[in-house]
Amino acid sequence: MSPRPTRLRKISNPPVISGFKPYGAKDNHFKADVFLQLEEYEAIRLCDYEMLNHQQASEIMNVSRPTLTRIYSKARQKLAEALVSGKQIIIEGGKIYFDSEWYSCKICGSYFNNPEKQKEITECPLCMSKNISTCDDFNYGPEEYIKQK
Amino acid sequence: MKVAITSTGNTLDSKLDQRFGRCIYFLIYDTDTKGMEFIPNPNKDAQEGAGPASVQIVASRNVKKIISGEFGIKIKSLLDSLKIQMIVIKDPEKNVGEIIKMLNQ
Numbered sequence: 149m150s151p152r153p154t155r156l157r158k159i160s161n162p163p164v165i166s167g168f169k170p171y172g173a174k175d176n177h178f179k180a181d182v183f184l185q186l187e188e189y190e191a192i193r194l195c196d197y198e199m200l201n202h203q204q205a206s207e208i209m210n211v212s213r214p215t216l217t218r219i220y221s222k223a224r225q226k227l228a229e230a231l232v233s234g235k236q237i238i239i240e241g242g243k244i245y246f247d248s249e250w251y252s253c254k255i256c257g258s259y260f261n262n263p264e265k266q267k268e269i270t271e272c273p274l275c276m277s278k279n280i281s282t283c284d285d286f287n288y289g290p291e292e293y294i295k296q297k
Numbered sequence: 298m299k300v301a302i303t304s305t306g307n308t309l310d311s312k313l314d315q316r317f318g319r320c321i322y323f324l325i326y327d328t329d330t331k332g333m334e335f336i337p338n339p340n341k342d343a344q345e346g347a348g349p350a351s352v353q354i355v356a357s358r359n360v361k362k363i364i365s366g367e368f369g370i371k372i373k374s375l376l377d378s379l380k381i382q383m384i385v386i387k388d389p390e391k392n393v394g395e396i397i398k399m400l401n402q
Binding site: 160161164194198208256257258259260261262263273274275276 | 362364370373376377380381382383384385386387388396399400402
């Protein structure tokens with residue numbers, strides 16, 4: 149029998165940065181990066197930053213309580229691994245969808261959502277510039293990330 | 298169209314308040330008539346439920362956009378259903394006068 153497909157996790161607040169870099173390393177050996185998935189970031193944000201319990205956090209992310217706990221413990225394991233062995237953290241990927249479509253403006257640096265899903269947003273509601281992009285920008289795959297560097 | 302801006306004071310020089318539910322003042326700005334109104338937020342010291350109560354205040358003035366530094370998790374779904382657009386500015390140094398200038402461009 150094939151397993152059930154993974155249910156998509158809801159992300160209410162996308163991260164403002166796409167990762168963390170360690171500094172002051174004693175040895176210069178290259179260490180593999182830790183890839184923190186967006187759903188794991190969201191679990192950390194809800195449980196440790198918003199101080200919600202797992203039941204509440206699981207309802208917000210639209211998964212079951214045991215699933216949330218699994219995502220959360222995996223996230224902590226990854227963070228600990230990065231911290232202890234001095235690895236770089238990259239936040240990306242994951243089985244996720246966004247709460248509402250978020251956009252960012254490249255001129256004034258603001259973020260905004262689209263309340264009317266039928267209409268497409270073409271300009272920033274604040275400075276009216278057309279230079280906007282969807283916030284899925286940080287959702288690069290590993291290959292694209294390396295190309296960017 | 299009316300826009301709500303969270304403000305730390307009741308003048309145009311005051312900075313944008315980085316919280317939505319517990320901001321000190323709401324500035325309701327009408328982009329058509331250029332009229333503005335400062336409303337003191339009664340929920341600024343509320344223990345909980347400040348977000349939804351604040352949404353009620355601004356929604357009763359028929360605003361279409363809210364500009365703030367951050368929106369709590371309880372508010373997002375509420376504003377989605379009311380079709381109010383959220384605009385997040387992560388710059389605590391910006392004052393409300395500058396934001397109004399940007400809106401008038």
